[in-house]
Amino acid sequence: MKEIRIRFSKTGRAKFISHLDLMRTMTRAVRRAAIPVWYTEGFNRHPYLKFASPLSLGFEGLDESMDVRLIKDMPAADIVDRLNRVLPDGLRVHRAGEPVMKLSDIAFARYRMNFKDNNNNLSKFVTEQNIIAKKRTKKGLVRDIELSPFLNKADLIKNRNDNELCLILPCGSETINPALVVTAYEEYIEQCQGQHIKVLCDIARLALLNGDGHLFV
Amino acid sequence: MAYNLDELFKMVQKPARYTGGELNSVVKNKENVGVRFAFCFPDLYEVGMSHLGMKILYSLLNKQPDVFCERVFMPDTDMEELMRQNGVRLFGLESRDAIDTFDFIGFTLQYELSYTAVLNMLDLAGLPIRAEDRDSTHPLVIAGGPCVCNPEPIADFFDIFVLGEGEEVILELIRLYNSHREKGYDKTAFLYQAAHIEGVYVPSLYHVEYNNDGTIANIKPRGEAPATIPKRIIGDLDTVYYPESFVVPFIDVVHDRAMSEIFRGCIRGCRFCQAGFIYRPVREKSPEVINAQSRSLCESTGYEEFSLSSLSTSDYTQLESLLPMLLEWAQEQNTNISLPSLRIDGFSEELAAKLNVLRRSGLTFAPEAGSQRLRDSINKNLTDNDILETANKAFTAGWTAVKLYFMIGLPTETFDDVAEIISLSQKIVDCYYKNPNRQKGKGVNVSVSVSSFVPKPFTPFQWEPQDTMEMLEQKQKYLRSLLTTKKISLHWHDASTSFLEGILARGDRRLCDVVEQAFRRGCKRDSWSEHFNLQAWLDAMDDLGLDPSFYANRRRSFDEILPWDHLDYGITKKFLIKENECAHNNVTTPNCRQACSGCGAARWKKGVCLS
Ligand code: SF4
Numbered sequence: 001m002k003e004i005r006i007r008f009s010k011t012g013r014a015k016f017i018s019h020l021d022l023m024r025t026m027t028r029a030v031r032r033a034a035i036p037v038w039y040t041e042g043f044n045r046h047p048y049l050k051f052a053s054p055l056s057l058g059f060e061g062l063d064e065s066m067d068v069r070l071i072k073d074m075p076a077a078d079i080v081d082r083l084n085r086v087l088p089d090g091l092r093v094h095r096a097g098e099p100v101m102k103l104s105d106i107a108f109a110r111y112r113m114n115f116k117d118n119n120n121n122l123s124k125f126v127t128e129q130n131i132i133a134k135k136r137t138k139k140g141l142v143r144d145i146e147l148s149p150f151l152n153k154a155d156l157i158k159n160r161n162d163n164e165l166c167l168i169l170p171c172g173s174e175t176i177n178p179a180l181v182v183t184a185y186e187e188y189i190e191q192c193q194g195q196h197i198k199v200l201c202d203i204a205r206l207a208l209l210n211g212d213g214h215l216f217v
Numbered sequence: 218m219a220y221n222l223d224e225l226f227k228m229v230q231k232p233a234r235y236t237g238g239e240l241n242s243v244v245k246n247k248e249n250v251g252v253r254f255a256f257c258f259p260d261l262y263e264v265g266m267s268h269l270g271m272k273i274l275y276s277l278l279n280k281q282p283d284v285f286c287e288r289v290f291m292p293d294t295d296m297e298e299l300m301r302q303n304g305v306r307l308f309g310l311e312s313r314d315a316i317d318t319f320d321f322i323g324f325t326l327q328y329e330l331s332y333t334a335v336l337n338m339l340d341l342a343g344l345p346i347r348a349e350d351r352d353s354t355h356p357l358v359i360a361g362g363p364c365v366c367n368p369e370p371i372a373d374f375f376d377i378f379v380l381g382e383g384e385e386v387i388l389e390l391i392r393l394y395n396s397h398r399e400k401g402y403d404k405t406a407f408l409y410q411a412a413h414i415e416g417v418y419v420p421s422l423y424h425v426e427y428n429n430d431g432t433i434a435n436i437k438p439r440g441e442a443p444a445t446i447p448k449r450i451i452g453d454l455d456t457v458y459y460p461e462s463f464v465v466p467f468i469d470v471v472h473d474r475a476m477s478e479i480f481r482g483c484i485r486g487c488r489f490c491q492a493g494f495i496y497r498p499v500r501e502k503s504p505e506v507i508n509a510q511s512r513s514l515c516e517s518t519g520y521e522e523f524s525l526s527s528l529s530t531s532d533y534t535q536l537e538s539l540l541p542m543l544l545e546w547a548q549e550q551n552t553n554i555s556l557p558s559l560r561i562d563g564f565s566e567e568l569a570a571k572l573n574v575l576r577r578s579g580l581t582f583a584p585e586a587g588s589q590r591l592r593d594s595i596n597k598n599l600t601d602n603d604i605l606e607t608a609n610k611a612f613t614a615g616w617t618a619v620k621l622y623f624m625i626g627l628p629t630e631t632f633d634d635v636a637e638i639i640s641l642s643q644k645i646v647d648c649y650y651k652n653p654n655r656q657k658g659k660g661v662n663v664s665v666s667v668s669s670f671v672p673k674p675f676t677p678f679q680w681e682p683q684d685t686m687e688m689l690e691q692k693q694k695y696l697r698s699l700l701t702t703k704k705i706s707l708h709w710h711d712a713s714t715s716f717l718e719g720i721l722a723r724g725d726r727r728l729c730d731v732v733e734q735a736f737r738r739g740c741k742r743d744s745w746s747e748h749f750n751l752q753a754w755l756d757a758m759d760d761l762g763l764d765p766s767f768y769a770n771r772r773r774s775f776d777e778i779l780p781w782d783h784l785d786y787g788i789t790k791k792f793l794i795k796e797n798e799c800a801h802n803n804v805t806t807p808n809c810r811q812a813c814s815g816c817g818a819a820r821w822k823k824g825v826c827l828s
Contacts, residue, residue: 013238016226021233021467025240028465028519031550045551046521058227086519088240088465116224200224 001038002070004079005099005217010061011204014090019054025088026051026066033082036072052103052208052216053171056179060204065216067099100217107211109171111178115163115185116200122163125188126151133180145176147184171208178203219303222313229296233467234262237310240465241517243279243286244311251283251398252391255309255316255356257324259334260744262290266464267472269526270362271325274383276460284391287311288464291334291742292341300341307342317342320394322356323387324375326364329721330714330744332371332732335360337741339374346733348376348421353404357394361387365418366448366495367674367781370721370728372420376408379416380784381448381495382481384457386416412442416449423783425726431767433725433778447785448495452823454481454502459510462517474555475514475523477507479539483528484809484825486816488596488800489585489627491673492528494793495786497816499532499809500824504539511543515552523547524555534810580611583622586630587637593803594629596796601641605648613654618662619645625692626670626684626715628800635692638665639699646704663705667696669715673722674781675788677796680773683719685766686712713751717743719769720754725780728768731757789817 010017017025030037030047039045052065076096083093115122125131131147154167169176182201190196208216226232237244247253256275258265265271265288278286287309292300299305306315316322322342324335339346344355351358360368361379368378379386390411397407412419422442426434438444451457463475482499483492511523527533540554547554582604586592592599608619623638642663649661669689672678684692689712700707721728734757742748758765773779775794792815799806806814809825819826 013236016232016236017467018231018233021469024469025465025467027521028240030519031521032516032519039551057232086240088242088467089238200220200227 002073003099004068004070004076004096006066006068006079006083006093006096008064008066008083008091008093010055010064010091012060012090014088015058015060017091018057019051022055023049023051025091029083029086029091030068032086033079035068035079035082036070036074038069038071050103052106053109053175055205056177056203058203059178060202062204063094063207064205065103065208067103101210104172105210106208106216107170107172108168108209108213110166110168110206110209112157112204112206113165113167113178113181114202114204115165115182116202117163117189117197120163121189121192122165122185123156125185126154126156126165128188131184131188133176133184135176135180145180147176147181150176151181166206168209168213172211220299222305222308225296225299225303225305228299230293231262231468234290235292235296235310237288237313239467241462242288242311242464243275245279245285247285247312247314249283250285251395252281252285252321253309253314253319254278254284254286254321254323254391255289255319256286257289257316257322257335257338258291259324259326259331259338260291261293262466263468263470265290266466266470268325268327269476269478270383272460272463272476273458274323274387275464276462277384277458278387280458281388281391283395285312287316289316289338291338294742297337297341307338315342317344317356319356321391322358324358324360324362326360326362326368326371328744329364329370329718330749331364332721333736333740333743335371336374336733336736340736346736347373349373351376351404353402355404357404357407359390363491363495366491366784366786367723368418368420369425369726369780370724370732372726373729374732375420376404377411378418378420379449380418380446380786381416382451383449384451386414386449389414390417409440409442415447418446418784425780427725427727431764433780433782435778436780436783438783445783445785448787450787450821450823451481452500452821454478454500455506461510461513463514463520465518465520472524473520475511475518475520476526477511477514477523478502479507479525479527479530479533481527482824484532485529485598486596486796486806486808486814487585488594488677488796489624489670489673491676494675494788494816496528497787497809497818498821498824498826501534504535504542507539508542512546515547515550521551522553522555524557526557530556580608580616580618581620581622582607584641585622585624586627586634587623587639587641588634590803591627591630591634591637593805594800595627596800596805598805598808601644604641605644608645609648609652612649612652612656612661615656617649617656617659618664620664620666621645623665623667624670625667625696625709626689628670628672628678628681629803630684630692632692632695635695636699638667638696639705642705643702646702661704665705665707667693667707667709669710669712671715671719671722674779675786675793677793677800679723679779679793680775680777680797682772683716683769685770686716689715711746711749714743714746714749716765716769717751717754720758720765721768723780724768727761727763730761731763734760787816787818787820792816 037047050067055061079096080093133145133147135143135145154165157164186199278284336346345351357376359377361383365378408419411417422439424437428434480501482496484499585597672681735754738753740753
C-alpha cells in the first residue's frame with residue numbers, strides 16, 4: 001500500500017463547502033474517478049482519506065492537502081487527471097505525490113485577507129502593539145490571544161485601497177483562525193471611530209507551513 | 218448598504234443550500250436557450266434534493282437543447298430575512314438570476330402543508346401570488362405532484378396544473394408555448410389552447426357554484442375547455458427518460474443516494490392510501506434496464522449507496538432476478554443497495570444475508586391498524602402471525618429492535634381497535650422473551666409510531682369524516698394509559714397538523730382565500746413543526762366565514778359533487794363506493810395480481826391491467 005498526498009485548491013463557489021461536506025465530496029470524487037484507494041474495513045466501508053487542517057467555511061484554500069492510500073499503483077499524473085475530470089467547479093487538483101512531511105508537522109499557515117472596507121485603518125492596525133483576540137476554547141472558556149506579533153510581521157499589499165494583508169498564523173496544535181483578526185479589526189475601528197461597523201473580508205489560505213516556516217510537502 | 222449574494226452566503230447557516238455549483242448540476246449559456254424554467258420545491262434544499270421526481274424532470278428538461286431548467290428551494294429563515302432586507306429576489310441556483318423573468322415556474326406539490334411556502338416563494342420572487350394578477354409579461358406558474366389531484370384550495374394561485382406523470386406533458390406544454398411565442402404570446406390565448414393537452418388543467422377555465430349548505434352545485438368549464446381532465450400516464454417504463462446522473466449535493470440531504478425507480482403504481486389498494494389509487498395501474502421496469510440505469514447513476518455520482526424506489530419493493534415481480542445482477546457490480550465497487558419498504562417475509566435467507574437487509578432498514582412493519590378486523594377494513598393484508606414469525610426469525614439472528622407504524626382515526630375504528638395497537642406490540646415483546654436463541658443479556662425495544670389518518674381524494678375514504686382533534690387526542694391518551702412496559706416506546710404525530718392537512722386535502726376553491734390569509738398572517742413554513750401555527754389558520758377561516766369541520770369532519774354523501782370531480786384519475790366513483798362499502802363490512806379486496814377488481818384504470822390499457 002502506498003500513501004499519496006493530493007494537493008488541491010478550493011475556490012469560488014466551492015469555498016462554501018464545509019469541511020465535513022468536503023470530505024464527503026472528495027470521497028465521492030475518488031469513487032467516480034475509480035482511483036484504486038484503500039477502503040476502511042467494517043460494515044460501512046468507505047475510502048480512507050486524511051485531510052490536513054480543516055479550512056473554515058467561506059475561506060478559499062489555494063494549496064490544501066489530502067492523503068489517500070493506493071492498493072494498486074497509479075501514476076501521479078493519472079490521479080490528477082482523473083480527479084479533475086470529476087470534481088465540481090472550484091475544486092481543482094494540482095499535484096499528487098508521496099508525502100515528505102507528517103501531517104503533524106504543520107504548524108503555521110499563510111493567509112491572504114482582503115478587507116472590503118474603505119477605512120484605511122488597516123496600515124495602522126497592523127503596527128499596533130496591543131491587539132488582543134478573544135478565542136473561545138472547546139470548554140466554552142474565553143482566552144485572550146495576542147495578535148500583534150503576527151500582525152506586525154504581516155505584509156500589507158500595496159494596491160488601490162491598501163486593504164489586503166498577507167500574514168502567517170499558527171495552524172497546528174495551536175491555531176488562530178484569521179476570522180479572529182477580522183473581529184479584532186472591527187473592535188479596533190470601533191475604538192478609533194466610536195461606532196461598530198461590520199467588516200467583510202475575503203480570506204484565502206495560501207499555504208500550509210511547518211514549524212520552520214517551510215512549505216508543507 | 219445592500220450586500221451581494223456572495224456576501225450573504227457568508228452570513229447564513231449552510232450556505233451550500235444556495236450556492237449551486239454541485240457536481241452534475243447543469244449550467245447553460247443563457248444566450249443560447251429559448252425557455253427558462255425554474256423548478257421549485259417548496260421546502261428546504263435538504264428535503265427537495267431528496268425527491269426523485271424533481272431529479273427526473275430537471276434532467277429531462279435540461280436535455281432539451283433550448284430549455285434551461287434550474288432548481289429553486291425555500292430559503293431558511295435566516296436567508297429569507299437577509300434576502301428581503303437586501304432586496305435579493307428568489308433566484309435559480311444555477312444562474313443565480315432572479316426567477317421572475319423566467320418563462321415557467323414549476324412547483325411540485327408533495328404535501329398540503331407546503332401551500333403557504335409556495336406563496337412565500339412567489340412573493341420572494343417578486344411576483345403577484347394570484348394567477349389573475351399575472352399577465353403575459355409574467356412567467357407561467359404551474360404545478361404537478363400528488364396534491365394536484367385536488368388542487369382546488371390553491372387553484373387561484375396557479376395558471377396550470379399537470380395531472381399525473383409529467384415526462385411527456387411538460388414537453389408538450391413547452392412546445393405549445395414556443396409556437397405561441399412565435400406568433401406573439403398572449404397568456405389567455407395560450408391557456409385556452411393548453412387546456413386541450415391531455416393532463417393539463419387550467420383552473421381559471423372552470424367556474425364553481427355552491428349550494429346554500431356550502432356543498433358544490435356544479436363545476437362548469439368555460440368556452441371549449443374539456444368537462445373532465447384525465448391524468449397523464451407513461452406506458453412503457455423501459456423507454457421513458459431516466460437520468461444518467463443526479464446532482465450530488467455538498468451538504469447532507471434527507472436521502473443522499475442514487476435511486477432507481479423499479480415500478481410505478483401499487484397493486485395493493487390499501488383503502489387509506491392515496492398513492493395506491495392515483496398512480497394506477499402498476500407498470501414495471503425490466504431488471505436489465507434497472508440494472509443499467511443503477512450502474513450508470515452510481516458511476517456518474519460516486520454515491521456509495523443506491524436504493525430501489527417504488528411504493529412497495531416486495532411487489533416487484535422480478536426482484537429475485539434483479540438483485541443478483543445488481544450485487545455483482547455493487548459489491549465490487551463497495552456500493553450498498555438499500556431496499557426500502559421491503560417485506561422481509563418470503564425473502565430468501567441467502568439473499569437477505571448478502572444484502573444485509575436487516576442491518577440497513579432495521580426491522581420495520583407497517584400494520585397500520587392494531588386489530589385484524591380493522592386491517593381487513595382498510596384492506597391491509599398483514600396478519601399478526603406474519604409479523605410475529607418474521608420478528609421471531611430476526612430475534613434468533615440477534616435483532617433486538619423492532620419499529621411499527623400505525624394510524625389512529627381510521628374509519629370504523631373503536632377504542633378496542635386502538636387498544637390492540639398495544640396488544641400487538643406486547644405480543645412482539647413476549648415473542649422476544651420466549652425465543653430461547655435471542656441475544657443474551659439484552660432487552661428488546663419495540664418502537665411504535667402512531668400517525669393520524671387523513672381522508673384523501675380518490676380513495677374509498679374520500680367521503681369519510683376525519684376524527685376531530687379532540688378525538689385523536691383522546692385516542693393518544695388512551696394509548697399511553699395502556700402502556701405498562703418501558704420495552705415499548707410510543708411516538709405520535711401532532712393531531713393539529715393532521716387537522717389542517719384534512720381541511721386542505723378535501724378543500725374547495727373557497728379555501729384559496731384562507732391560504733392567502735394564513736400566509737399574510739405569517740404562515741410560511743407549516744410543514745416545519747416549530748413554525749406551525751394552527752390558530753392563524755383557524756382565525757383566517759373564521760374571518761372568511763368558513764367552518765373547518767365542514768371540510769375535515771363531515772361525512773359526505775355518495776352523490777355529493779366533490780371539488781375534484783372534474784379531474785379524472787381513471788378510478789371510477791362506482792369502484793370507490795364499492796370499496797367504501799367493503800370497508801364498512803370488513804371485506805377485503807384482492808390485489809391486482811390476484812384478481813382485477815375493475816377499478817377503472819384498465820382504460821389506459823397499460824401494465825398489470827393487461828395481464
Ligand atoms: S383495472 Fe384491475 S388490474 Fe387494473 S389497476 Fe384496476 S384493479 Fe388493478
